[in-house]
Amino acid sequence: MESISNTQWHHLEGGEAARLLDTDPALGLDAIEVERRRRRFGENTLSGKKGTSALMRFLLQFHQPLVYILIAAGVVTAFLGEWIDSGVIFGVVLVNALVGHFQESKAVRALDSLSANLSAEARVLRSGKTVRIPALEVVPGDVVLLRSGNKVPADLRLLSERELRIDESMLTGESLPVDKDGAPLPPDTILAERRGMAYAGTLVSSGQGAGVAVATGDHTEIGRISGLIDAADELQTPLTRKIARFSRVLLVAILGLAAASFVLGVLRDEPATEMFMAAVALAVGAIPEGLPAAVTIILALGVSRMAGRKAIIRKLPAVETLGGTTVICSDKTGTLTENQMTVQEIYSGGRTYAVSGQGYAPEGEVAPADGGDGPDEALAECLRAGLLCNDAGIAVRDGRHQVEGDPTEGALLVSAGKYGLDREGERDAFPRVDELPFESERQYMATLHDAPGGEGRVVYLKGAVERVLDCCGEALSPSGAVGALDAEAVIRAQRAMAEKGLRVLAFARKALPGDGRLKRTDSCMGMVFLGLQGMIDPPRKEAKAAIAACLHAGIKVKMITGDHALTARAIGLRLGLGGAGCDEGGGGDCPVMTGREIAELDDAALIERAPGIPVFARVSPEQKLRLVTALQQNGEVCAMTGDGVNDAPALKQADIGVAMGVSGTEAAKEAADMVLTDDNFATIEAAVEEGRGVFANLVKFIAWTLPTNAGEGLVILAAVLFGAALPILPVQILWINMTTAGCLGITLAFEPMEPGSMDRPPRRPDLPLLGRTVLRRMAVVSLLLLVCAFGMFQWELAGGAAVDTARTVAVNVFVTIEAFYLLNARSFTRSPLALGLSTNKWVLGGVGTMLLLQLFYTYAPVMHRLFASAPLDPWQWARVAGCGLAAYAVVEFDKKHASPDI
Numbered sequence: 001m002e003s004i005s006n007t008q009w010h011h012l013e014g015g016e017a018a019r020l021l022d023t024d025p026a027l028g029l030d031a032i033e034v035e036r037r038r039r040r041f042g043e044n045t046l047s048g049k050k051g052t053s054a055l056m057r058f059l060l061q062f063h064q065p066l067v068y069i070l071i072a073a074g075v076v077t078a079f080l081g082e083w084i085d086s087g088v089i090f091g092v093v094l095v096n097a098l099v100g101h102f103q104e105s106k107a108v109r110a111l112d113s114l115s116a117n118l119s120a121e122a123r124v125l126r127s128g129k130t131v132r133i134p135a136l137e138v139v140p141g142d143v144v145l146l147r148s149g150n151k152v153p154a155d156l157r158l159l160s161e162r163e164l165r166i167d168e169s170m171l172t173g174e175s176l177p178v179d180k181d182g183a184p185l186p187p188d189t190i191l192a193e194r195r196g197m198a199y200a201g202t203l204v205s206s207g208q209g210a211g212v213a214v215a216t217g218d219h220t221e222i223g224r225i226s227g228l229i230d231a232a233d234e235l236q237t238p239l240t241r242k243i244a245r246f247s248r249v250l251l252v253a254i255l256g257l258a259a260a261s262f263v264l265g266v267l268r269d270e271p272a273t274e275m276f277m278a279a280v281a282l283a284v285g286a287i288p289e290g291l292p293a294a295v296t297i298i299l300a301l302g303v304s305r306m307a308g309r310k311a312i313i314r315k316l317p318a319v320e321t322l323g324g325t326t327v328i329c330s331d332k333t334g335t336l337t338e339n340q341m342t343v344q345e346i347y348s349g350g351r352t353y354a355v356s357g358q359g360y361a362p363e364g365e366v367a368p369a370d371g372g373d374g375p376d377e378a379l380a381e382c383l384r385a386g387l388l389c390n391d392a393g394i395a396v397r398d399g400r401h402q403v404e405g406d407p408t409e410g411a412l413l414v415s416a417g418k419y420g421l422d423r424e425g426e427r428d429a430f431p432r433v434d435e436l437p438f439e440s441e442r443q444y445m446a447t448l449h450d451a452p453g454g455e456g457r458v459v460y461l462k463g464a465v466e467r468v469l470d471c472c473g474e475a476l477s478p479s480g481a482v483g484a485l486d487a488e489a490v491i492r493a494q495r496a497m498a499e500k501g502l503r504v505l506a507f508a509r510k511a512l513p514g515d516g517r518l519k520r521t522d523s524c525m526g527m528v529f530l531g532l533q534g535m536i537d538p539p540r541k542e543a544k545a546a547i548a549a550c551l552h553a554g555i556k557v558k559m560i561t562g563d564h565a566l567t568a569r570a571i572g573l574r575l576g577l578g579g580a581g582c583d584e585g586g587g588g589d590c591p592v593m594t595g596r597e598i599a600e601l602d603d604a605a606l607i608e609r610a611p612g613i614p615v616f617a618r619v620s621p622e623q624k625l626r627l628v629t630a631l632q633q634n635g636e637v638c639a640m641t642g643d644g645v646n647d648a649p650a651l652k653q654a655d656i657g658v659a660m661g662v663s664g665t666e667a668a669k670e671a672a673d674m675v676l677t678d679d680n681f682a683t684i685e686a687a688v689e690e691g692r693g694v695f696a697n698l699v700k701f702i703a704w705t706l707p708t709n710a711g712e713g714l715v716i717l718a719a720v721l722f723g724a725a726l727p728i729l730p731v732q733i734l735w736i737n738m739t740t741a742g743c744l745g746i747t748l749a750f751e752p753m754e755p756g757s758m759d760r761p762p763r764r765p766d767l768p769l770l771g772r773t774v775l776r777r778m779a780v781v782s783l784l785l786l787v788c789a790f791g792m793f794q795w796e797l798a799g800g801a802a803v804d805t806a807r808t809v810a811v812n813v814f815v816t817i818e819a820f821y822l823l824n825a826r827s828f829t830r831s832p833l834a835l836g837l838s839t840n841k842w843v844l845g846g847v848g849t850m851l852l853l854q855l856f857y858t859y860a861p862v863m864h865r866l867f868a869s870a871p872l873d874p875w876q877w878a879r880v881a882g883c884g885l886a887a888y889a890v891v892e893f894d895k896k897h898a899s900p901d902i
Helices: 014-020 031-041 054-060 065-079 083-102 106-116 221-231 238-267 272-286 291-308 318-323 377-388 407-419 423-429 465-471 487-499 541-552 565-575 595-599 603-612 621-633 645-653 666-671 681-722 730-743 745-750 772-798 803-825 837-859 861-867 874-895
Strands: 121-126 129-134 143-147 155-167 203-215 311-313 327-330 342-348 351-355 366-368 393-397 400-404 432-439 444-450 457-463 472-476 482-484 503-512 527-536 556-560 592-594 615-617 638-642 656-660 674-676
Touching: 014 155, 014 203, 143 155, 155 432, 221 621, 221 645, 238 272, 238 681, 291 311, 291 318, 291 681, 291 745, 311 681, 318 656, 318 681, 327 621, 327 681, 342 377, 342 407, 342 487, 366 407, 377 407, 377 423, 377 457, 377 472, 377 503, 377 527, 393 407, 400 407, 407 423, 407 503, 407 527, 444 465, 457 465, 465 472, 465 487, 465 503, 465 527, 487 503, 487 527, 487 565, 527 565, 541 556, 541 565, 541 681, 556 565, 556 621, 565 592, 565 615, 592 595, 595 615, 595 621, 603 621, 621 638, 621 645, 638 645, 638 681, 645 656, 645 666, 656 666, 674 681, 681 730, 681 745, 681 772, 681 803, 730 745, 730 803, 730 837, 730 861, 745 803, 745 837, 772 803, 772 874, 803 837, 803 874, 837 861
Parallel strands: 327 556, 327 638, 472 527, 556 615, 592 615, 638 656, 656 674
Antiparallel strands: 121 129, 121 143, 143 203, 155 203, 311 674, 342 351, 342 527, 351 366, 393 400, 432 444, 444 457, 457 503, 472 482, 503 527
16 A cells, blocks of 8 residues: 555456455445544645735735835825825725635635535545545545535445446546446546546446445545645736736836936035935825726726626726737637537438527427428437436426436427427337336446337437447338438438537437347347437527637637537538637637646647647647646737636636636636626627726826826926926825825716727737827827926916915916816827717816816815915916916827838
């Protein structure tokens, strides 16, 4: 037992595995041995690496350049005695830290969810007796008994099985339950094909079996996945990276300008105290106090809009990340497909039939593919066989038709219903007498029924095509006559269906006289062939359009699935993955790379090849993680969708992890940044569109707010250079910044999405937050604010106005130009008139509120005492309004002669 963690258990016989583990398959372990192994291997539960403490996670929220700027602003305003403003700034910092802290530690929660996937109870053999124990008490070497409905408590090498089928979708992505058998397999067999193994956390769909526990806790496959989640990089989003970089530059610029103004003033023999206050005023003016709060609000509004489109955001920056997504890696089952098996083609009586409709709903019909008509007894019997040789049911829950039992059998019930066969009526007419359940050795299922009118009995059989053909010597014709079987024609039809990715089952019948019995040995001999039914989990109707929209928007879409390569390729063709020419009827192709091929590539080769492959099949959890990492190494902003435990590491590694809300495991949801409430790929496309709108509004707000801060700093710097009185005081700067950000700037968060947002490629991840055109426009507005505010201040002083009056004019010039520039900033390319003033009523409301506040600031006696303001006459207001109109006209002229690169 010294090297059991490295043993390839699927390669060994079950008895050999038990021998290596010193276990008697008939007796199990005794109490003394169990205790010894528990001390050695520990409890059957998942552990995780020790995480950062809650206090440290909270303190790290303040470790950001922009937060340093805000803290500095709070300290400065407190130093100036402006306790209310200082309290507001520190309040913003605290709220941002609390929100960030609340959203941390998703890896810890994912590990907790993984632990919940281990079953709570297990049935094991101890000293020859069957006992129930908590799953965490299972140790390597325990003989575990399985039956339908059990969750597998540990990784097991199967010792025996009877019709055992296990749903491994949460681990492998395989869409259908897997038939298990104990035959040894080659060492390099991939996880999804290890039929002699049962893995912790998977669910027994039917049958029963026994296996010896070969791995528990962290050593199980699910434990390895938890390790991958732990090891996955904690990635910053493109927005947080750009904001951090932008904030560092802003911090250096502000401190540099403030220091320069102080030094220049002192060199001009100005009093050091006055120059210090001027430097403080410049710093306060240049600090964008409202930026973090505005970013949070804009992202939160994006979250709200996405929730209305069935996408729940768990981490605010993920909203913007979606807008910059360059590649989407999507799971197949339930996301791109319906997750409802559907019969789409039937071959019977030498003819092919198309079946319309999708899923388990009864809508659709069965019609000859060649357009012919007339009764077909062979077709009717083929569908009847699928209906009667069947243990599934269809139920309606919450308005949706859902299968109760095996999805394949559910599809057969629906196809029979589309032809007009009533399930209850047929079962009443052909009551079941006996059955032979499906077994992997037989490769078929058979049921015995009393025939209507007491005319003996009939056996209906369904199973693998080759096996059923071996049982048949004759075939039923459309007229109902029994004739010779053309096996080659059947094989050609089966291959044609398989090339389309259809799973094909064959059907046959045999009449028995009187009270004939169903024999266990030769029950399938002498059968009459009825036909084939080909089924698939079909693509969602809206998924193809959504993929086309993503491709049109320059976003690559890749399907990563645990299903077989042939099925994956067929779905890829139907969805148009791979771009132009890659569709079912276009003669194109969708290259498919399998997990086995991925395993043969080193990281460098995978990084080179991954971008050009649209479909990946039979992929393991580690390979999903490698694929996401390879795409990121190519500079892609990668979104990854998934629903199983096997998807969790890749979801955490991706720039934006997207989990399925309906079918997803808790581990997947906790590892993800976004959860889809309808498990629909089309929702991802809608969320990407919203994300682009959010990013556009963020850039609009930043492009609107920073010229004000720059203009205020330039006005202070100009006053220092010319030895003039300060045109605006620090307390007046705070008034401008706090009121305009709340009344004007934040209204840009409600700006509706501009047309054509999905008609352009995604923004390159390496581009700066603000493009050259936006920076130039901001520079123009900053200079306009400098010239107008400083010029009007000097104009008023030259005209004999008091300094308080001149400063009030300068403050109103700032606010007025900001209000007009707000209208410009609603679009970087279109005029406010083209957008329509009514499309964002918040802008009009914000401008009206700001006007009222400025009238209060200008005329209220209390404001005169607090902010050193003074009343203005109509001519002064006219000059202020003229400055605003002039600035508006200059920016609109710039729009007509610029190509924005935002």
